[in-house]
Amino acid sequence: xxxxxxxxxxxxxxxxxxxxxxxxxxxxxxxxxxxxxxxxxxxxxxxxxxxxxxxxxxxxxxxxxxxxxxxxxxxxxxxxxxxxxxxxxxxxxxxxxxxxxxxxxxxxxxxxxxxxxxxxxxxxxxxxxxxxxxxxxxxxxxxxxxxxxxxxxxxxxxxxxxxxxxxxxxxxxxxxxxxxxxxxxxxxxxxxxxxxxxxxxxxxxxxxxxxxxxxxxxxxxxxxxxxxxxxxxxxxxxxxxxxxxxxxxxxxxxxxxxxxxxxxx
Amino acid sequence: xxxxxxxxxxxxxxxxxxxxxxxxxxxxxxxxxxxxxxxxxxxxxxxxxxxxxxxxxxxxxxxxxxxxxxxxxxxxxxxxxxxxxxxxxxxxxxxxxxxxxxxxxxxxxxxxxxxxxxxxxxxxxxxxxxxxxxxxxxxxxxxxxxxxxxxxxxxxxxxxxxxxxxxxxxxxxxxxxxxxxxxxxxxxxxxxxxxxxxxxxxxxxxxxxxxxxxxxxxxxxxxxxxxxxxxxxxxxxxxxxxxxxxxxxxxxxxxxxxxxxxxxx
DNA sequence: CAGTGGTCTAGACCACTGG
DNA sequence: CAGTGGTCTAGACCACTGC
Numbered sequence: 001x002x003x004x005x006x007x008x009x010x011x012x013x014x015x016x017x018x019x020x021x022x023x024x025x026x027x028x029x030x031x032x033x034x035x036x037x038x039x040x041x042x043x044x045x046x047x048x049x050x051x052x053x054x055x056x057x058x059x060x061x062x063x064x065x066x067x068x069x070x071x072x073x074x075x076x077x078x079x080x081x082x083x084x085x086x087x088x089x090x091x092x093x094x095x096x097x098x099x100x101x102x103x104x105x106x107x108x109x110x111x112x113x114x115x116x117x118x119x120x121x122x123x124x125x126x127x128x129x130x131x132x133x134x135x136x137x138x139x140x141x142x143x144x145x146x147x148x149x150x151x152x153x154x155x156x157x158x159x160x161x162x163x164x165x166x167x168x169x170x171x172x173x174x175x176x177x178x179x180x181x182x183x184x185x186x187x188x189x190x191x192x193x194x195x196x197x198x199x200x201x202x203x204x205x206x207x208x209x210x211x212x213x214x215x216x217x218x219x220x221x222x223x224x225x226x227x228x229x230x231x232x233x234x235x236x237x238x239x240x241x242x243x244x245x246x247x248x249x250x251x252x253x254x255x256x257x258x259x260x261x262x263x264x265x
Numbered sequence: 266x267x268x269x270x271x272x273x274x275x276x277x278x279x280x281x282x283x284x285x286x287x288x289x290x291x292x293x294x295x296x297x298x299x300x301x302x303x304x305x306x307x308x309x310x311x312x313x314x315x316x317x318x319x320x321x322x323x324x325x326x327x328x329x330x331x332x333x334x335x336x337x338x339x340x341x342x343x344x345x346x347x348x349x350x351x352x353x354x355x356x357x358x359x360x361x362x363x364x365x366x367x368x369x370x371x372x373x374x375x376x377x378x379x380x381x382x383x384x385x386x387x388x389x390x391x392x393x394x395x396x397x398x399x400x401x402x403x404x405x406x407x408x409x410x411x412x413x414x415x416x417x418x419x420x421x422x423x424x425x426x427x428x429x430x431x432x433x434x435x436x437x438x439x440x441x442x443x444x445x446x447x448x449x450x451x452x453x454x455x456x457x458x459x460x461x462x463x464x465x466x467x468x469x470x471x472x473x474x475x476x477x478x479x480x481x482x483x484x485x486x487x488x489x490x491x492x493x494x495x496x497x498x499x500x501x502x503x504x505x506x507x508x509x510x511x512x513x514x515x516x517x518x519x520x521x522x523x524x525x526x527x528x529x530x
Numbered sequence: 531c532a533g534t535g536g537t538c539t540a541g542a543c544c545a546c547t548g549g
Numbered sequence: 550c551a552g553t554g555g556t557c558t559a560g561a562c563c564a565c566t567g568c
Contacts, residue, residue: 028564030537056553067539072554080345082530088554089546106529110474206529209375211520212477212495230477230495236529255476262527264371264471264501265347293545295556321534332558337535353535354565537563544556 031066036074038064043083043094044241050096050196054084057092083204083241097203098193106192106206106238109258111159123161127222128154129181131173138170141237141248149173153184156222163223164258170248175201201246206238210260219252232260296331301339303329308348308359309506315361315461319349322357348469348506362468363458371457371471371503374523376424388426392487393419394446396438403435406502406513414438418449421487428488429523435513440466466511471503475525484517497525 039054048054055063060071075092078084082105085093097105104122134142134150142150150170157165171179176199187194195201213233220227232253240246253260304319313319320328325336340357343349347370350358362370369387399407399415407415415435422430436444441464452459460466478498485492497518505511518525 030563032537058553067541069538069540073537075554086554087547089548089552091547091553108527108529204530208527208529210475210497210525210527212497212518213520214493214495228479228493230479232475232477232497235524253477255478259500260475262373262473262475264373264473265469295544297556323534332560334557334559338556340535351535352566354533354567356534356566531568532566533568534566535564538561540559542557545554547551547553549550549552 030070032070032073032077035060035064035066035070036077039074039078040083040241046200048094050094050202051098053091053093081204095202095204096193096196097190098196103190103193105190106203106236108260108262109165109253110261111258122165123158124185125156125158126153126181126185127156128152129179129184134170138248141245142170142172143245144172151176151179153179153181155184159258162254162257164254166219166222166252168250172246175199175246202240203238203247204240205243206236209235211235213252215252223252223254225254229254229256231255234260295335297335297338297342300325300329300331300335301342304339304343305348305506311465313359315359315467316363318356318358346469360467361458361461362455363461368455368458370455371468371501373525373527374430374518375526376523387430388423389450390421390423391418391446391450392421393417394444394449399435403513406510407435407437408510409437416441416444418444418446420449424523427519427522429519431484431487431517433515437511440464440511467505468503468512469505470508471501474500476500478517480517488517488519490519494519494521496520499525 039060042048042054057068057071057075060075061068064071075084075086079086079092082095085095087093095102097103130152131149132152133147134144136146138144138150139146139148144150150173153167153169153171155167155169156163157167176195179199183198184191184194192203195203211233212230215223215225215227215229215231217227219231220229223231225231232251232255234249234251234253236247236249236251237245238247238249304325307313307319322333322336322340325340326333329336340349340351344351344357347360350360352358360367362368395417396414397417398412399409401411403409403415404411404413409415415438418432418434418436420432420434421428422432441460444464448463449456449459457468460468476498477495480488480490480492480494480496482492484496485494488496490496497516497520499514499516499518501512501514501516502510503512503514
């Protein structure tokens, strides 16, 4: 293809424009952003499975009729967002929660003494898993309508034999049809890896709201702590592609032998 | 300069190599990494002040006798680490804590209702500021020797008239010689901005350990809360260039009207 | 208008992986 | 060895800022 001298709109149009820049501005979009959007669409459509390699940079360049540069920059950004994983000499792969390296990618609880990178051989115990109608609050968080079907899961994570985390999860009933306590209990490895493999749901980003709270009677019993013990309340909303909320999670963390680690920059 | 056909070691050497790759591997270091290290050295040396513009990409390219590409990539990485700030059409600037946009860059406490980006017009009150000899624990955190001079500061931050954060800070006596309660109290704006302007200390990165705790009598009095109120304990170590620890901070956060926000990816 | 950062091309070569 | 990502060059043009 002969390089178009200007590209203020796009050279890659394959579908009706989603956002045709309704305001006065022409909304300049560089080539690499358009390429990024196309790759993102393929990811969302499940064109490649988690852990699989995507086409090489040169392959994309040929397909899109551009040079390697913009393709590289598009992939760079997706890798920076942890959607893709580059491995020199091997290829670029769809990120997954199922790898040894990045297991428990979203868990920030670190043992007081152990090093931050140590293994996290949690012991998991499913307390409950039931289907119910969502409350207004849950519906809002999960972008559903009040009363829509949701799955609620309760579990306890133990470290070194000591119950440390009590978690309640809410998942939309649709995407997670067929999820049962048995299925969850049988599984080894991170829950998010199971979500990828069994339900095609890939957790990509999450936001957490953290507070200090006291447990109620049920909670303190499940964690084997005194009702006066302060605990970390960690409320998480996890997102798939396109910032679509797909999980609500409320955790209670004991912080007598662990701490929640965060890095600021 | 005639481009050297290979550059497995370096083309930019200006000083004895710090880490001459003692092991068998040649320790390949791309041009842009060497450029990044040089810019970093200038930053550390205070060659440009916070808020000032650094030389343009083309200027660096000419100075280092390379093309724009590697310079660009070096600056890209420094900008991604929040050491520099790019502004199209204007230039690249040394990051600062003194800008309206990024005020309280390291404060993650958000009001329950207000939007996450809202202003943070905290009211600050210095309770105490004294010079003392560091404990073993403080010395370890600040990379000092036990007994070295340190400054200890205690302050309370209020939001909307309500005392919300009680903080204790420890700073190495050397770099912060001359810091007084009066100087701190007189200042408007973020404390880190004052550190930049008055002491040339630039906070670049920080790590926080978060736990849920109960306050002691003194703490609960200062925050006007019941001794049984669970609080967030936020222990921060802040670093300047080269991962050099320069501040230890222990905060107690009320989380009845605020939450600590974190994003995972 | 000049100067800055931002994008793109075409082509070369290097480093790493695995058959 | 071929294929992949990673680095570099030389040069062109675009978008944004401010004089």
